[in-house]
Amino acid sequence: MATDVHRPVTAAHAVRVEGLTRSFDGRAVIDRLQLDVRPGEFVALLGRSGCGKSTLLRILAGLDREIEGTVLVPRRKAVAFQAPRLMPWKKVWRNVLLGLPGKPGRQVADKALEEVGLSHRADAWPKTLSGGEAQRASLARALVREPDLLLLDEPFGALDALTRIKAQRLVGELWQRRGCAVLLVTHDVEEAVLLADRVLVMDDGVIAHEERIDLDRPRDITDPRFAEIRGALLERLGVDTAAEAA
Ligand SMILES: Nc1ncnc2c1ncn2[C@@H]1O[C@H](COP(=O)(O)OP(=O)(O)OP(=O)(O)O)[C@@H](O)[C@H]1O
Numbered sequence: 001m002a003t004d005v006h007r008p009v010t011a012a013h014a015v016r017v018e019g020l021t022r023s024f025d026g027r028a029v030i031d032r033l034q035l036d037v038r039p040g041e042f043v044a045l046l047g048r049s050g051c052g053k054s055t056l057l058r059i060l061a062g063l064d065r066e067i068e069g070t071v072l073v074p075r076r077k078a079v080a081f082q083a084p085r086l087m088p089w090k091k092v093w094r095n096v097l098l099g100l101p102g103k104p105g106r107q108v109a110d111k112a113l114e115e116v117g118l119s120h121r122a123d124a125w126p127k128t129l130s131g132g133e134a135q136r137a138s139l140a141r142a143l144v145r146e147p148d149l150l151l152l153d154e155p156f157g158a159l160d161a162l163t164r165i166k167a168q169r170l171v172g173e174l175w176q177r178r179g180c181a182v183l184l185v186t187h188d189v190e191e192a193v194l195l196a197d198r199v200l201v202m203d204d205g206v207i208a209h210e211e212r213i214d215l216d217r218p219r220d221i222t223d224p225r226f227a228e229i230r231g232a233l234l235e236r237l238g239v240d241t242a243a244e245a246a
């Protein structure tokens with residue numbers, strides 16, 4: 001029988017998951033998974049396509065409750081997906097406020113848009129935004145929720161290389177300024193090592209491997225230790241995924 005235990009966590013954890021199982025058509029995609037995230041910790045989640053990363057993120061976001069086990073997450077959480085999912089009939093600033101409780105004024109949206117460097121597009125229609133701008137609008141929408149936990153599902157996947165680097169830097173800065181916990185799903189091992197305190201590899205429905213990244217920030221990808229950690233993670237992911245992530 002499904003037990004749905006979504007309630008706020010203690011001060012010691014931003015996320016606490018115990019014995020989490022999620023099945024589709026009798027197949028356990030997530031199978032008695034354990035996961036703890038500290039408040040303010042940046043965690044990256046890697047794993048081959050179809051291993052259950054998005055499923056886990058949706059559960060943490062409270063979007064999927066057909067689960068067994070315990071899931072404790074902060075009340076204030078926000079999620080941003082790979083496709084920014086903006087409402088085309090609302091201007092950017094209204095999209096940022098969409099679904100917020102109460103009747104927040106425009107200045108709330110403006111402040112978040114300023115934080116992501118998108119003030120000049122506040123009155124634009126979503127379809128006129130570039131991919132990078134839409135992604136920043138999506139981040140602003142997450143930030144106005146003042147999350148203690150920010151859930152990001154491959155947020156930079158669709159961006160070109162240069163825009164991607166800028167967006168990664170922006171997320172790193174926002175994280176340091178806001179001090180919220182972040183769980184970032186990505187296929188990009190380099191991105192994971194660049195940003196995270198800890199990198200997890202998901203396989204067979206559980207967290208199969210974890211790597212603590214003790215490199216100083218901002219991180220230098222030319223640092224031999226960076227290459228060493230990246231290499232170890234690629235090995236963990238197997239040759240096929242390594243080729244995909246390269
Ligand atoms: N609503 C659903 N109904 C049936 N099966 C589902 C559903 N959602 C996910 N699955 C299955 O669960 C598995 C994990 O899917 P999930 O989207 O979590 O993978 P992922 O790790 O995020 O993959 P990717 O890296 O490709 O995004 C897949 O086999 C998928 O087909």
Ligand SMILES: [Mg+2]
Binds near residue numbers: 053054055
């Ligand atoms: Mg996914």
